Amino acid sequence: MSERVDANVLSERTSQRELKPRPRLRRYLLPFSLVLPIILYEGLLIVYPIAQGIYGSFTRIELASKNPPLWVGWANYERMFSDPAFWKVIRTTLLFTGLVIVVALTIGLLTALLFNRPFRFRPLARGMLMMPWAIPEVPVVMIFIWMLSPQFGVVNILARMLPGVTQNPQWLQVPELAMGWMVLISSWKAFPFYSLVILAALQAIPQELYEAARVDGASRLQLFWNVTFPGIGSTLELLVVLAAIFSFKQFTIIFLMTGGGPSGTTETIVIRIFNTAFRFYDYSYATALGVAGFVVSLAVAFVFILMQARRAQESA
Amino acid sequence: MSDQNGKMQTGTGAKLNRRDFLRSASALAGLGLLAACAPAAQPAGGSSADTASAERQEVRYLSWWFEEGNRGDTWNNFVTEFNEAQSEIEVVAENIPFDQYTTKTIVGAQSGQLDGDIVMATPELAPRLIQADLLVPLDDVLVRNGITDLSSAHDALRKDGNLYGLDMVTVAFGILYNKDRYEEANITPATTPDEWVEVSAALTDREAQKYGFFATHLVSEPSDFWFQLEVWCMPYDGIWAEGTTPLLTSDPIIQGLKLFKQMYDVAMPQGADNPTGYRLFQNGDVAQGLYVSAAVGAFTKDAPDLYPLLRSAPIPWASNKSIARIHPMMINKASDAIDESMEFVTYMYNPDNYRRMVEGCQDVIFAQPSAARQEYLDNLEWLEPGYSGVDYVTPFDIVGDFVYNFNEFGQIVITNFADVLNAGKSVEEAMEIAQQQAEDLAERVS
Amino acid sequence: MATTGIDTRAPAHKLSPRRLLNRTALYLTIAIVSFITVFPVYWMMISTFQPSKYIMHFPPPLLPQELSFYQFAELFTEHPVARWLRNSFLIAAMTMLLCMALSVLGAYALSSLRWPGRNLFGLFLLVTQMLPEILILIPLYIIYRRLNMLNSIPSLALIDAAFILPICIWILKGVFDTVPPEVLDASVVDGCTELAALWRIVLPLSAPGLSAVAVVAFFFAWNEYLYAGIMLSSGEFMPASVGLSTLKAIAQTPVEQYMAAGLVFSVLPVAFYLAMQRYIVSGLTAGAVKG
Secondary structure, eight states: OOHHHHHHHHHHHHHHHHHSOOHHHHHHHHHHHHHHHHHHHHIIIIIHHHHHHHHHTTEEOOTTOSSOOEEOTTHHHHHHHTOHHHHHHHHHHHHHHHHHHHHHHHHHHHHHHHHTSOOTTHHHHHHHHTHHHHSOHHHHHHHHHHHTOTTTOTHHHHHHHSTTOOSOOOTTTSHHHHHHHHHHHHHHHHHHHHHHHHHHHHHTSOHHHHHHHHHTTOOHHHHIIIIIHHHHHHHHHHHHHHHHHHHHTOOHHHHHHTTTOSTTTTOOHHHHHHIIIIISOOHHHHHHHHHHHHHHHHHHHHHHHHHHHHHHHHHO | OHHHHHHHHHHHTOOOOHHHHHHHHHHHHHHHHHHHHHHHHSOOHHHHHHHHTTTSEEEEEEESOTTSHHHHHHHHHHHHHHHHHOSSEEEEEEEOOHHHHHHHHHHHHHTTSOSSSEEEOOTTHHHHHHHTTOBOOOHHHHHHHTOOOOOGGGGGGEETTEEOOEEEEEEEEEEEEEHHHHHHHTOOOOSSHHHHHHHHHHTOBGGGTBBSOBOOOOTTSHHHHHHHHGGGGTTTTOOSEETTEEOTTSHHHHHHHHHHHHHHHHHSOTTOOHHHHHHHHHHTSBOEEEEEHHHHHHHHHHOTTTGGGEEEEOOSSTTOEEEEEEEEEEEBTTOSOHHHHHHHHHHHHSHHHHHHHHHHTTOOOOSSGGGOOHHHHHTOTTOTTTTSSOEEEOHHHHHGGGGGGHHHHHHHHHHHHHHHHHSOOOHHHHHHHHHHHHHHHHHHHO | OOOOSOOOOOOOOOOOHHHHHHHHHHHHHHHHHHHHHHHHHHHHHHHHHSOHHHHSSSSOOSSOSOOOOHHHHHHHHHSOHHHHHHHHHHHHHHHHHHHHHHHHHHHHHHHTOOOTTHHHHHHHHHHHHHSOGGGGHHHHHHHHHHTTOSSOHHHHHHHHHHHHHHHHHHHHHHHHHTSOHHHHHHHHHTTOOHHHHIIIIIHHHTHHHHHHHHHHHHHHHHHOOHHHHHHOOSGGGOOHHHHHHHHHHSTTSOHHHHHHHHHHHHHHHHHHHHHHHHHHHHHHHHHHHHO
């Protein structure tokens, strides 16, 4: 990684070019040779297994049977669409994903606005703010289970201050509370990242815009709506998509804290897939559920691509 | 756009100069070097064993218990003993945590072949593996060891006249209590379900954080919840299902679940997860619980102060029935070392070795009844009366054909029953729904 | 929180009473936000460094009553924690290096070069990022068994890298986009090939982006739990994420020891993040701001 190596590479390349003046073809092939290893790699480890999974969803696989998987056509999908539990899972997934997007992005936006103001110890405060993002999920689960314990949980101290609360609530056993905590904990874990990105977007807004608006006599609120918000709009769009993908795939926190309960109120599709495949041994049906989840997230990606295309048109 | 980004970078002040970059790059390169060398430096189990036993046939023995207190020590010692006793075979103990063991076995089974040469199974896993024809018959082991008095629990491990698993530990449910807590409260063990509720209530003082009873009751711990709830068909002598017919609305089941709900209301630390319940029992804050016999031995190491205080209560219901769970050792049909694996299983089922193994693990139920030694059993103060002279039934006897869909059936029961505990539903209402779902399940899998 | 996005880096002058009030409100808000954010971490430490008799009590004391360290000694002697951490580190470091190498190639092709199929490649990456990882667990397991790649740390790193690589490429693409095209053009005119331009111009300008990729890949592999549990059946190779969940399953682990394990498991990623914080921030955000 020294200067000498660089120079060697360079001189080798240039001499090659002098000997064989075919830069056109090489320039043409360069991008393909760059991405080829990536396509092969992702193709073998992701795309090929996806194809296998999709194929599996049209079969019925007997556990460890020597018989080849039995082709059953759309049977798994027919079962899925007529299964009320499936629609409940989809509703739960969309509710959870939607709530996490709203809560995490709102907190992210508010903290970004706050931390964009100059104050003493700002680097320290920002470092602390990022802490939840750096802590792995399993310890996050451990600490929140402990804080929410109906016997010893520290959160109960706060709850007991409310009038009318004489017993420690069963935070994770009451449907609304359990969903609320899943959303809050997922948001706590995720918001620092969003906050960071929004903060960077805020700082990229040219100061002149504010000055010009101020000269025009805009109020603070007007400044926010007319300058700040449009300035970070594209960033927020991207973050909505990212938050959607991440919360859609959220497994560890829900699986270890509620297992999908109580009464299935926190059972999102990934939890359902896991249970179906690995606890109920129903692999073929699980792959059909997986394909359904994949399709839903592809729809999200499609929306994102449309937004991108629109934006590209605008700027063109 | 690019001008905006330029601003942003100066704003956060993180634009690197070349020297900074080289410094961090070389740090990363160093890290890479470290990572590249590390695999070579790993004391990989494979390579060291290979050199030590170039001509020995390796047998991989998969189980969840090699790090489990005295059970782990006992099995590790037997593996070492066997490897030293001969020079042909090298048994390698591979530990897989219990909570992953089933998942991993199922992944292996669904992909067409099991991992490992010798595998352990739970009572629910065993019939599926046998049905899927993944195992080697073990009748030969009995012949070679001259064993004739094998426990009847093995009947469930037979298919077409062949025996596919040999029980290495049977665990039985009993009521275990803290002697001091009973004495403080000046009470004696209950003999009827109603008395049991009274006794448990008397041991409870929620303000002082003292509880009379604990059983796992969270759907976030589905395996433990169902594992313990299964027992509650016993108090009124019911079963969960017969053949493919679920019996969730039958009177004994409804009564049994109502008993659980009563215990939950008057005596349990509500909403406590399994580790919390266990710790409360260790501290003496929970007075009694349903514990499998295998867990009692573990207290000698984990809670030496508590162990001497432990006693078992008689089963407080007339049928005197409880559940025994059998964990068989099996040999993988796809193994390259079937004969060698058979040698180790035969060694372990030698009556003398078998007895030493059971005693080392502090277990109390002998798959070879004649191997039980009275002086050993007499030493266990907690054995009588709760874990002795009980009528044991197996999971196969009480869930019918749902044993092949044990977890899914259990999931139906526990999620609906959880609504009784937390959402104020009546047991009848909840089990009505559960019955319907279980019937749908039966229809689907038949 | 009546704040706007205005960066009021106004020159300091004497504080009027109203400004003083504003300042106080600002600091108070910041203090409250920071407190809520950090409290769970604080509580983890409280639960780690005290004997459990204090925390297994309600209401628990909010300040530490007694400091103790025996739980760390017990943790490391009773469980092979050092081995778990080493395995986690190896998996995460290999994933990180692989992602850094491959994402440079992909991001350069995606950002600085013009070629037919570029958008298709971007779409391809986005799609691979969409799937729930669980969907391909069993197909991957079958492939790995056929290739005899189960039970090996580098093989697991290959999977982890495949999952996180698309995101890494997107992050790095955003950073590469910030390199002004004029600089690149100038270098090509000077006789640099495109590869040399990547090496000599784009990469040095993109060090923050590489740090961000490093951290994201490292965190992902350090966290990964599902695949680690299935693909590495031998305890020899068990990483800390799986090890930690076994401690959860072993009910008898004392609380303070269990929390100590969580803390030990979190220390490395947090330290890694803090050390690279300066670079990561700009690296992670460059692409996002560009949109």
